[in-house]
Amino acid sequence: MSTVEPRLPRSYLEEGFGLRSWLLTHDHKRIGVLYGIGITFFFFLGGLAAALIRWELVTPAGDLMSAETYNKAFTFHGVVMVWFFLIPSIPATLGNFLLPLMIGARDVAFPRLNLFSWYLYMAGGLFTLACLVLGGVDTGWTFYTPFSTMFSNTHVILVAVGVFVVGFSSIFTGLNFIVTVHTMRAPGMTWMRLPLFVWSMYAVALVMILATPVLAMTLALIALERLFGVGIFDPALGGDPLLFQHFFWFYSHPAVYIMILPAMGVVSELITAGARRRIFGYRFMVYAIIGIAVVGFLVWGHHMFVAGQSMYASIVFSILSFIIAVPSAIKVFNWTATLYKGDIGFDAPMLYALGFVGLFMLGGLTGLFLAATALDVSLTDTYFVVAHFHYIMVGGAVMAYLGGIHFWWPKITGRLYSEAWARFAAILMFFGFNLTFFPQYILGWEGMPRRYHEYLPQFQVWNVLSSAGATILGVAYLLPFGYLAWSLRHGARAGPNPWDATGLEWRTGSPPPLHNFDRPPEVDEGPYAYRR
Amino acid sequence: MMLPQASTVAPNVDHLFDTLLALCALVVVGVFTVMIVFCVKYRRGTDAVRTPARQHLGVELTWTLVPFFLFMGIFGWSVHLWIRLRTPPKDAQPVYVVAKQWMWKVQHPGGQREIDQLHVPVGQPVRLVMTSQDVIHSFYVPAFRVKQDVLPGRYTQLWFTATQAGSYDLFCAEFCGTDHSRMRGRVVAMPPADYARWLHAHQGTGLAAQGADLFRQLGCSGCHDPQSGVHAPDLYDLYGRTVPLADGSQVRADERYLHDSILLPKKQVAAGYAPIMPSFEGRIGEEDVLALVAYLKTRTHAAEDPDEHR
Numbered sequence: 001m002s003t004v005e006p007r008l009p010r011s012y013l014e015e016g017f018g019l020r021s022w023l024l025t026h027d028h029k030r031i032g033v034l035y036g037i038g039i040t041f042f043f044f045l046g047g048l049a050a051a052l053i054r055w056e057l058v059t060p061a062g063d064l065m066s067a068e069t070y071n072k073a074f075t076f077h078g079v080v081m082v083w084f085f086l087i088p089s090i091p092a093t094l095g096n097f098l099l100p101l102m103i104g105a106r107d108v109a110f111p112r113l114n115l116f117s118w119y120l121y122m123a124g125g126l127f128t129l130a131c132l133v134l135g136g137v138d139t140g141w142t143f144y145t146p147f148s149t150m151f152s153n154t155h156v157i158l159v160a161v162g163v164f165v166v167g168f169s170s171i172f173t174g175l176n177f178i179v180t181v182h183t184m185r186a187p188g189m190t191w192m193r194l195p196l197f198v199w200s201m202y203a204v205a206l207v208m209i210l211a212t213p214v215l216a217m218t219l220a221l222i223a224l225e226r227l228f229g230v231g232i233f234d235p236a237l238g239g240d241p242l243l244f245q246h247f248f249w250f251y252s253h254p255a256v257y258i259m260i261l262p263a264m265g266v267v268s269e270l271i272t273a274g275a276r277r278r279i280f281g282y283r284f285m286v287y288a289i290i291g292i293a294v295v296g297f298l299v300w301g302h303h304m305f306v307a308g309q310s311m312y313a314s315i316v317f318s319i320l321s322f323i324i325a326v327p328s329a330i331k332v333f334n335w336t337a338t339l340y341k342g343d344i345g346f347d348a349p350m351l352y353a354l355g356f357v358g359l360f361m362l363g364g365l366t367g368l369f370l371a372a373t374a375l376d377v378s379l380t381d382t383y384f385v386v387a388h389f390h391y392i393m394v395g396g397a398v399m400a401y402l403g404g405i406h407f408w409w410p411k412i413t414g415r416l417y418s419e420a421w422a423r424f425a426a427i428l429m430f431f432g433f434n435l436t437f438f439p440q441y442i443l444g445w446e447g448m449p450r451r452y453h454e455y456l457p458q459f460q461v462w463n464v465l466s467s468a469g470a471t472i473l474g475v476a477y478l479l480p481f482g483y484l485a486w487s488l489r490h491g492a493r494a495g496p497n498p499w500d501a502t503g504l505e506w507r508t509g510s511p512p513p514l515h516n517f518d519r520p521p522e523v524d525e526g527p528y529a530y531r532r
Numbered sequence: 533m534m535l536p537q538a539s540t541v542a543p544n545v546d547h548l549f550d551t552l553l554a555l556c557a558l559v560v561v562g563v564f565t566v567m568i569v570f571c572v573k574y575r576r577g578t579d580a581v582r583t584p585a586r587q588h589l590g591v592e593l594t595w596t597l598v599p600f601f602l603f604m605g606i607f608g609w610s611v612h613l614w615i616r617l618r619t620p621p622k623d624a625q626p627v628y629v630v631a632k633q634w635m636w637k638v639q640h641p642g643g644q645r646e647i648d649q650l651h652v653p654v655g656q657p658v659r660l661v662m663t664s665q666d667v668i669h670s671f672y673v674p675a676f677r678v679k680q681d682v683l684p685g686r687y688t689q690l691w692f693t694a695t696q697a698g699s700y701d702l703f704c705a706e707f708c709g710t711d712h713s714r715m716r717g718r719v720v721a722m723p724p725a726d727y728a729r730w731l732h733a734h735q736g737t738g739l740a741a742q743g744a745d746l747f748r749q750l751g752c753s754g755c756h757d758p759q760s761g762v763h764a765p766d767l768y769d770l771y772g773r774t775v776p777l778a779d780g781s782q783v784r785a786d787e788r789y790l791h792d793s794i795l796l797p798k799k800q801v802a803a804g805y806a807p808i809m810p811s812f813e814g815r816i817g818e819e820d821v822l823a824l825v826a827y828l829k830t831r832t833h834a835a836e837d838p839d840e841h842r
Binding site for chain 1 (some may be wrong): 546549560563591668688814
């Protein structure tokens with residue numbers, strides 16, 4: 001790669017220093033940073049709720065808080081983590097920052113819309129937060145009817161409004177990414193030369209604009225039933241409660257892929273840079289991303305095997321769920337094969353990426369148990385499911401997000417952090433995570449249902465282990481806060497390309513100038529053009 | 533602590549679980565070993581041979597197709613078991629369950645009632661016909677490896693055959709509000725002789741007899757009895773029959789149809805009759821509906837049990 005350091009004007013961080021220069025910015029990089037601040041705030045709030053849940057579950061009796069409070073705590077945790085952290089996490093922060101850089105563009109296609117989507121996100125987020133803290137909601141993040149429409153005495157409608165608003169920020173971000181990738185690629189940047197991170201952003205943008213409107217409609221229908229008594233979901237009014245579950249999972253299953261596809265994109269960048277090697281099977285990786293995004297729309301019914309849907313519908317959803325596991329398997333094998341004959345360094349981003357592959361594999365394989373209808377009968381709505389999706393969402397998406405933050409931190413801030421601390425945090429996180437969530441697989445198989453405030457004494461040992469793990473995990477999540485903040489003032493200057501990585505984002509200054517590149521870059525080779 | 537295998541399907545479910553677990557463990561160990569070997573051998577600074585990367589179509593196809601066929605195998609096995617789990621044996625004895633926040637109410641055909649307990653005989657298939665009075669609940673007995681959501685406004689069913697006498701945990705597995713985690717109970721499986729004694733000791737008025745009383749008290753007989761002057765469908769031999777509807781479609785008169793015809797009579801109007809029946813929605817509870825349905829099932833011209841024909 002070129003080691004020529006181009007003489008650049010001011011970096012984007014020096015374009016203005018006042019609050020105004022941030023709050024009115026149209027720069028995709030600054031908007032990415034704004035999103036980063038927002039989601040970090042929500043991540044710690046959601047984590048606090050998780051800590052309360054785990055502390056309550058140390059003992060079988062419900063002694064730390066009342067059942068009502070506990071139910072509100074796990075609803076708070078779910079709502080905040082899903083809609084205000086996981087869904088925007090990688091796309092809105094790293095995606096916003098990197099997508100234009102990676103395709104050699106000056107900005108996204110609609111910079112004002114981009115800023116507007118951040119305001120929608122913050123407005124919806126803070127509004128929901130106010131409702132959750134001041135009143136609370138006890139329906140779980142899934143809002144199952146008719147409990148949510150006719151029986152819950154909590155602030156369902158207000159929270160639904162918040163989620164509704166935030167949905168539009170997803171839709172606008174998706175729209176922006178699709179148009180940007182289609183129209184603003186640098187000369188020579190053909191579709192098959194796009195970095196896998198860009199492919200994953202493109203796929204996720206498609207899922208966002210196609211699935212999110214269904215969520216918006218569903219929430220609107222809940223409001224219609226709750227406020228005006230229109231019978232849609234409650235059988236007492238002539239509605240059908242299963243209809244809600246179909247609508248909800250038609251959005252929320254693709255939403256799982258909104259969370260994990262970007263993580264897969266990030267990890268592909270991290271592993272190639274860590275191993276200094278071309279990705280193994282680039283085309284298959286692209287097809288796998290597209291395959292997951294498309295088939296992801298057809299598997300929602302696997303959440304409803306015992307919900308009362310027809311036996312034959314469940315069989316169809318089961319086979320589709322097995323089929324969608326194939327592209328995920330392809331990706332794991334290709335990442336592993338990328339290491340072959342590589343030149344592997346173990347910097348913090350690579351540790352996160354390797355941790356991701358391991359945890360994602362465990363999460364993915366346990367998904368097979370849940371796709372198998374006969375096993376799902378026992379496992380669904382138990383802690384097995386809780387463990388499974390936390391392996392994907394936390395072990396997968398959060399590890400990849402943090403890996404990405406560590407990898408591109410020098411690009412975003414221009415500074416290097418303490419490598420020793422970062423490695424320590426990554427390893428501690430891996431152990432803390434497994435101690436928290438592996439026992440939950442066992443709890444689930446032994447029959448402990450989820451969303452239980454009190455539980456039977458035979459489940460206590462595994463619960464105590466899980467809570468101990470959660471404490472370690474909590475500490476591990478706090479560490480990056482310290483050393484990353486420290487690096488902002490005291491870290492060494494990074495230089496344009498501290499990892500010796502390929503990719504257009506490394507061919508400009510760290511931090512990049514306002515319009516990213518002096519001249520539009522020209523591309524004459526595929527991604528990951530490492531010597532090996 | 534091992535979970536007991538207390539139903540006929542439990543060993544089959546566990547067999548599938550264990551096989552899949554072994555397969556996954558093999559994959560995990562395999563991939564981790566390869567990753568670790570690569571990470572050690574090709575770590576930065578070693579002088580391992582590093583030729584440029586090539587693409588291998590054969591390798592890609594291998595690790596696409598092998599998992600695919602393995603998955604299809606697991607899928608086939610699982611579906612086979614799934615169909616069995618969802619198809620109650622013909623001779624299964626029905627027991628009625630009504631869920632409400634936050635308790636399980638059980639009625640046996642002989643009129644025995646229990647709350648948060650279910651007594652069943654060992655070795656005989658039992659079919660639970662379940663409905664909810666409020667929100668969605670889920671009937672879950674880990675020791676039997678069975679679970680089924682219980683919905684308001686419709687009947688869902690679940691069957692099992694207990695194989696070991698004992699008392700097993702019953703959980704509500706679908707979040708149903710404040711005291712969800714207290715909506716627990718016990719399923720007591722007893723040897724048939726003990727079970728017969730238990731039934732005898734707890735005998736009440738039979739469910740169908742209760743239904744017959746309700747049929748008169750609520751005024752159903754005023755229209756539906758043969759002597760009545762009102763033009764209303766004759767309910768003899770109705771259960772299990774195919775009923776032509778006013779909109780031209782047909783429906784099988786199962787438990788759900790009878791339930792809906794009582795609570796939502798305008799939903800499916802029998803062909804040739806005016807929709808004049810009043811709704812009993814809000815006037816009678818799900819338990820009374822169950823009693824009425826039980827009575828309608830026995831209201832046959834022939835003296836035989838219509839359950840035999842299902």
